[in-house]
Amino acid sequence: MEQTQLVRFVLNGTKRELTVVRSWTLLHVLREVYHLTGTKYGCGTNDCGSCKVLIDGKATNSCSFPMHKLEGKHVLTIEGVRDNPKYRLVPEAFVRCHAVQCGFCTPGMVIAALGLLLENPHPTEHDVAEALSGNLCRCTGYVNILKAVLDAAGRMEEYTHGQ
Amino acid sequence: MDSDVPVILTSIGDSPSNKESLSKALGSAQYVDDLPFHDLAYAALLLSPHARARVVNIDAREALQMEGVLAVVHCFNTPARRYNSAIRFYSDDSPCDMPKTERIFDTEVRFVGDRVAAVAALTEEIARKAAQLISVEYEVLAPVITLEEAVAKNAPLATDFGVDGTNICGGAVAYGNDTEESVLRQVRTQEIVHESHFHAARVHHGYIEPVTHVAAYDDEGVLTVWTPSQSVFSFRDVLSYVFDLPQSQVHVVKTIPGGAFGGKLEVMHEPVVAALAMQLHRPVKLRLNRKETFAASRSRHEALLTISSGFRVNGILVSQHVKSLLNTGAYAGSGPNTVGAQSGKTFVQYRAESLFYHGCPIYTNSPIAGAMRGYGCPQIMVAREVHMDQVAHRLGLDPVELRMANLLEPHEKNVLGKDMHVFLAKECLVKGTEMFGWEQKRRAAEADRSGSRRIGVGMACAVHGSGWYGVYQDMTVVTMLMNNDGSVQVLAGIHDLGTGARTILMQITAQALGLPLQMVALHDADTRCSPVDLGAQASRSTYIGGSCVLKAAKDIRRQLHEVAAVLLEVPQEELSLLSGCVVHQDSGRSIPFGRLVDAAQKGVGGSQRQIATVQSFASEMAVYSSSAVFVQVCVDTDNGEVEVRQVLSVHHSGTPINPALCEAQVHGGIHMGLGYALSEQMETDPNSGALKNPSFRSYRMFRSNRMPRIEVYFIKTPEESGPYGAKGLGEIATDGVAPAVVNAVSHALGNLMIDRIPLTPKTVLRMIGKIT
Numbered sequence: 001m002e003q004t005q006l007v008r009f010v011l012n013g014t015k016r017e018l019t020v021v022r023s024w025t026l027l028h029v030l031r032e033v034y035h036l037t038g039t040k041y042g043c044g045t046n047d048c049g050s051c052k053v054l055i056d057g058k059a060t061n062s063c064s065f066p067m068h069k070l071e072g073k074h075v076l077t078i079e080g081v082r083d084n085p086k087y088r089l090v091p092e093a094f095v096r097c098h099a100v101q102c103g104f105c106t107p108g109m110v111i112a113a114l115g116l117l118l119e120n121p122h123p124t125e126h127d128v129a130e131a132l133s134g135n136l137c138r139c140t141g142y143v144n145i146l147k148a149v150l151d152a153a154g155r156m157e158e159y160t161h162g163q
Numbered sequence: 164m165d166s167d168v169p170v171i172l173t174s175i176g177d178s179p180s181n182k183e184s185l186s187k188a189l190g191s192a193q194y195v196d197d198l199p200f201h202d203l204a205y206a207a208l209l210l211s212p213h214a215r216a217r218v219v220n221i222d223a224r225e226a227l228q229m230e231g232v233l234a235v236v237h238c239f240n241t242p243a244r245r246y247n248s249a250i251r252f253y254s255d256d257s258p259c260d261m262p263k264t265e266r267i268f269d270t271e272v273r274f275v276g277d278r279v280a281a282v283a284a285l286t287e288e289i290a291r292k293a294a295q296l297i298s299v300e301y302e303v304l305a306p307v308i309t310l311e312e313a314v315a316k317n318a319p320l321a322t323d324f325g326v327d328g329t330n331i332c333g334g335a336v337a338y339g340n341d342t343e344e345s346v347l348r349q350v351r352t353q354e355i356v357h358e359s360h361f362h363a364a365r366v367h368h369g370y371i372e373p374v375t376h377v378a379a380y381d382d383e384g385v386l387t388v389w390t391p392s393q394s395v396f397s398f399r400d401v402l403s404y405v406f407d408l409p410q411s412q413v414h415v416v417k418t419i420p421g422g423a424f425g426g427k428l429e430v431m432h433e434p435v436v437a438a439l440a441m442q443l444h445r446p447v448k449l450r451l452n453r454k455e456t457f458a459a460s461r462s463r464h465e466a467l468l469t470i471s472s473g474f475r476v477n478g479i480l481v482s483q484h485v486k487s488l489l490n491t492g493a494y495a496g497s498g499p500n501t502v503g504a505q506s507g508k509t510f511v512q513y514r515a516e517s518l519f520y521h522g523c524p525i526y527t528n529s530p531i532a533g534a535m536r537g538y539g540c541p542q543i544m545v546a547r548e549v550h551m552d553q554v555a556h557r558l559g560l561d562p563v564e565l566r567m568a569n570l571l572e573p574h575e576k577n578v579l580g581k582d583m584h585v586f587l588a589k590e591c592l593v594k595g596t597e598m599f600g601w602e603q604k605r606r607a608a609e610a611d612r613s614g615s616r617r618i619g620v621g622m623a624c625a626v627h628g629s630g631w632y633g634v635y636q637d638m639t640v641v642t643m644l645m646n647n648d649g650s651v652q653v654l655a656g657i658h659d660l661g662t663g664a665r666t667i668l669m670q671i672t673a674q675a676l677g678l679p680l681q682m683v684a685l686h687d688a689d690t691r692c693s694p695v696d697l698g699a700q701a702s703r704s705t706y707i708g709g710s711c712v713l714k715a716a717k718d719i720r721r722q723l724h725e726v727a728a729v730l731l732e733v734p735q736e737e738l739s740l741l742s743g744c745v746v747h748q749d750s751g752r753s754i755p756f757g758r759l760v761d762a763a764q765k766g767v768g769g770s771q772r773q774i775a776t777v778q779s780f781a782s783e784m785a786v787y788s789s790s791a792v793f794v795q796v797c798v799d800t801d802n803g804e805v806e807v808r809q810v811l812s813v814h815h816s817g818t819p820i821n822p823a824l825c826e827a828q829v830h831g832g833i834h835m836g837l838g839y840a841l842s843e844q845m846e847t848d849p850n851s852g853a854l855k856n857p858s859f860r861s862y863r864m865f866r867s868n869r870m871p872r873i874e875v876y877f878i879k880t881p882e883e884s885g886p887y888g889a890k891g892l893g894e895i896a897t898d899g900v901a902p903a904v905v906n907a908v909s910h911a912l913g914n915l916m917i918d919r920i921p922l923t924p925k926t927v928l929r930m931i932g933k934i935t
Contacts, residue, residue, distance in 0.1 A: 035199070036190075037190070037193065037196070037197035038189070038190020038191065039190070040194070040196075040371070040372070040421070041196065041373065041450070042371045042372070042373065042453070042859075043373075043452075043453040043858070043859050044452055044453060045453060045858055045859065045860065047453075047858060047859035047860045048371055048453075048859050050371055077190070078189065078190030079189075079190055079191075081189070081190075082189045082190065082191070088189075091185070091188035091189050092185075092188075094184070094188045095180050095184045095185050095188055096180065098178070098180060098181065098184075098823045098824060098826075098827045099827075100180075100181055100184035100187050100188050100661075101181065101661040101662060101663075101827060101831065102187075102370070102371075102372070102419075102420055102421050102422040102423070102660065102661030103183065103184065103187025103188065103192060103419070103421070103661060104187075104194060104370075104371045104372045104421030104422055105371045106187050106188045107187075107188070107189075107190040110188060128867075129867045129868040129870070130867075130868050132867040132868075133866045133867050133868040133869075134866075135867070136369075136371060136859060136864060136866065137371070137834075137867075138368070138369050138370055138371055138422045138424070138831070138834070138835070138864065139422060139661060139827075139831045140827060140830055140831055140834070141830035141831050141832075141833050141834035141865075141870060141873060142830075142834070142866075142867040142870050143827075143830040143870070143873050144827055144830065145867070146867065
């Protein structure tokens with residue numbers, strides 16, 4: 001029998017307790033236990049970024065994050081982004097800037113972008129390109145994605161000042 | 164062009180966002196792996212470790228004894244009918260075009276990654292563990308791994324599928340406007356004779372969604388398959404054939420594809436999940452991991468091309484011979500059709516007195532090749548456009564000048580006597596030369612060749628068709644139904660892959676009916692409710708699909724006019740459509756569509772009826788999109804790295820229906836072309852046949868921090884036969900990119916002869932003699 005462990009964490013603002021098997025990844029738990037399927041499995045090897053979530057505000061590949069190391073941490077998935085009026089400006093910018101095609105990489109891109117903007121609200125295009133370099137996209141050539149992130153930066157700034 | 168449509172252009176030329184883009188960005192759109200199923204079982208494949216072996220015996224007892232294992236399928240307990248995974252029409256059974264080589268499982272495995280068996284279990288983890296417990300007795304056979312081995316004189320055979328005791332799949336495609344011998348003779352007797360060889364590596368689509376399918380088999384005997392298919396009717400036909408089920412009992416649902424690019428056009432492992440679901444009477448999901456996705460899916464044909472041309476000293480092309488060998492891997496799939504599609508490009512770009520194409524798909528014991536964005540075109544474009552630059556250099560001509568002298572003109576008859584219609588290749592070239600500052604950039608780059616970092620500037624032209632017509636019959640069907648409030652439902656056979664095909668067809672419908680976009684709903688392919696279609700391929704969705712929705716909308720308009728004419732007591736000719744109403748211009752009276760629908764249902768102007776139509780559209784015209792791509796690179800001669808600094812891509816795809824989505828298509832095409840030129844290749848071990856780099860870390864697609872500055876420009880002149888002047892774009896977006904990059908690298912290195920892609924740092928260092 002595989003070793004199990006109780007893990008306490010916060011998922012999209014809700015406190016959770018879960019008994020996990022040692023081999024489980026965060027991605028597995030998000031998709032299979034909580035049915036939060038907005039976070040995608042793209043490679044399982046930490047290379048494509050489709051599974052990115054924010055862990056304590058930092059964009060992290062959930063496919064390679066062991067569940068037993070999640071104790072006490074805060075996780076935000078794309079579903080949590082959707083319910084946050086400020087964070088939601090990022091996916092909306094993706095739509096406005098035509099940065100979504102097949103869309104499979106998009107939630108991970110949005111999370112990577114959000115992770116950047118929370119840390120650096122005024123990024124340059126170069127900053128954005130570097131911050132998203134762990135996320136692969138095959139449809140867009142990243143052109144409109146970079147535009148969208150810069151657009152979102154402006155709108156998040158306005159939103160913050162409007163509060 | 165359609166002249167009698169409402170004049171207010173509310174939709175065509177606007178750029179509404181891609182439908183589904185908000186749900187995709189918010190993570191609520193469901194891809195196949197996200198769909199909820201009750202009682203779902205999980206499958207795993209056992210893939211062949213051998214490049215070629217006979218399967219003598221399979222012992223699955225240990226796997227079946229494992230707790231949670233539900234079933235094991237393999238070649239000794241599944242239907243053995245051979246099929247071709249790339250059929251389009253049900254009747255496609257020509258042994259030349261569509262050789263039937265695949266089985267669900269075969270008693271011989273033909274590449275490392277070929278299917279041997281599959282397990283269904285309660286969890287994916289159990290299924291994967293159990294697959295490794297299956298004991299297989301192989302009789303290992305000598306493989307033929309590389310293309311070079313397979314085409315050598317007296318080559319051993321990779322499979323028993325080849326024609327006439329060779330490794331040729333289906334047969335050679337060989338034709339021109341004269342005999343091969345005459346064309347070769349004419350080439351040899353010109354003032355300038357140039358021959359070049361080019362090798363383009365096998366590459367992968369690199370879609371981010373791994374290969375995933377779900378199948379279910381219900382108590383009514385209906386097999387349903389959910390898969391991100393680019394051609395659901397072909398999939399239905401293959402499945403019904405393999406399992407001997409009526410097509411009425413097979414339902415294929417196109418799920419939202421997480422990237423496709425041709426890679427999901429051919430049936431992959433759907434028959435495996437179907438076999439398991441039929442045995443278990445419960446839904447079964449198979450999701451390959453990334454390593455399996457690289458090894459056991461489809462890829463772009465590796466190509467070896469030889470181009471021989473005869474030019475006059477003034478740069479006029481007189482005669483050209485193209486010889487092409489495409490590595491189709493272990494099974495036929497679309498190998499012969501890819502050669503066929505490639506052959507067509509020989510004749511529709513440059514003017515000449517004689518042209519001949521000779522190409523063969525070749526079997527090897529390596530992963531299966533298949534459709535991929537461009538379908539044979541990127542290979543011939545890179546080989547020929549690099550060849551053109553070599554000729555320009557030999558003649559002391561500017562590469563642009565050489566092409567200007569030879570590109571076909573609009574409405575010119577090509578060498579096969581076919582009208583080129585609105586072919587604006589030269590206009591793209593002129594515009595691009597000016598926008599890019601071609602001459603200044605070339606001169607500036609040539610002025611400084613001192614340091615180790617060399618600037619190079621290159622360009623290339625490309626051409627692509629819109630639909631199959633010319634090579635193959637092409638048709639699609641649309642059902643259009645008016646709702647009671649005057650909004651409209653469109654059931655279209657087309658397959659949106661995220662490119663925006665649905666959005667664009669909705670814009671065309673809205674335009675033709677004078678409706679706001681939100682009054683149009685369009686559902687794409689589903690074998691149960693949409694009419695038939697040949698799939699998202701051949702850059703056909705806008706040109707063919709758009710023509711069909713336009714035809715259907717015109718019929719709806721006619722029916723609306725019929726009812727309105729009765730109610731308003733005026734002749735139909737005096738009526739027009741405006742903002743959801745039929746309007747009588749002279750009297751200013753108008754009736755909303757909803758009231759006309761209601762009137763028709765109550766029998767006004769005929770029997771009680773719905774305002775609805777089913778229209779088929781058959782293409783009878785081959786029209787060509789064109790591009791001119793300009794690239795600036797910096798080559799570091801110390802470490803061999805190529806930095807792409809700038810790309811300009813000038814296109815003519817008729818009038819863009821949705822310019823922003825068109826531009827986004829080109830961005831993605833450029834990305835794919837850059838990887839093709841510089842970094843991507845599926846490396847196969849020449850001895851074992853195993854893939855050496857089946858991961859996103861070692862298979863190098865461009866990342867965001869490596870992308871150059873990109874500019875895209877569209878010449879918007881309408882294509883005469885296109886829906887609102889539009890024609891295809893998806894594939895030409897990538898066709899011309901790699902050759903422009905190669906020509907720029909060659910320019911940076913003093914017009915060095917380049918004969919291969921990708922130009923990895925190692926390859927560059929080898930070319931300049933820094934390493935051996």
